[in-house]
Amino acid sequence: MTDQSRLSRRRLLGGLTGLAAVAAVPLVASPASAAPGDRRPPRIYSCRQWGARAPQDELTKIFERPNKIIVHHTAFPNVDDHSLEYAFQNSRDIQDLHMDGNGWSDSGQHFTNSQGGFLTEGRTGSLKALRSGRYMIQGAHCVGQNTQAIGIENDGSYHLGAPVPQAQWDSLVAFCVYTCSRYGIPATEIYGHMDFNATLCPGGLHERLPELRSAVQSRLDR
Structure with a gap:
């Protein structure tokens, strides 16, 4: 990706939502899975790794459990490159913009979900906090909710009718299942950004929130 194209991506993101050396990671990687009956934690790449x-x-650390997830x-433009390398570059572009x-x-959101279904830590320390299940890092993703909600950015533009790639949907389900289970968040407490602020975010994903809540609850019930 050229410097000019990266700049264009950052400008496109605008108000809706640095290059350190990338730690070595396997080039062959699988996106987060939401297969029925699969209760393993999804693979989430840390800030150090990307x-x-x-x-x-x-x-700021908030020594209370968050009570909701905000999607x-x-x-950013919808892309055909669904690779892990692109997911890492996307995370760097978001951080640079923010x-x-x-x-x-730092990055405003706690986690990022690529169109290829790769999950990355966004705000530094969020992955450690999630794994502990006891506290959270204060975010900068939704006015009025940053001390009580986990924010996950899904890469892409879904306010113009573009479909959500299946791999991205599956990883979003897997992420929500894990986050709900670690923090004790009910599946009913999964919302979209537009539920709290005047924005088009998260576009068509907002219409699918009932489906998302149902899929997450089904997994939690197993």
Whole structure:
């Protein structure tokens, strides 16, 4: 991807939503799975693995469990490249935009879900907090909800009718199942960004929230 194309992607994201050395990861990787009966935690790549920059300021830990998940979309262009490498670059592009464009301390969202179904940690420390199930990192993804909601960005533009790739949908389900189970969040407490702020985010994903809640509850019941 050229520098000009990266800049265009950042401008496209705008208000809707650095290159450190990337740690070595296997080139052959599988996206997060939501196969029936599969109760394993989904693979989530850490900030270190995708080459995140260090936060500009110390991030705030909230020593309470979050009570909801908020689904977002990035409004970046929909792409045919569904590789792990692209997912990592996408995470770096989002962080650059949020830190350099928005002036935030780090990526605003806690996690990111690529169109290829690869999950990455967004805001530094969010993965460790999720695995503990006891606390969260304060986010910057939804006004009024950043101290109580886990935010996940789904790469792509879904406000213009584009379909959500199946791999991305499956990984979103798997992520929500894991996050609900670790934090004790009911499946009914999965929302879209537009439920709280005046935005088109997460586009068509908002219409599928009842389906998402049902799929997550079904997995939690097993």
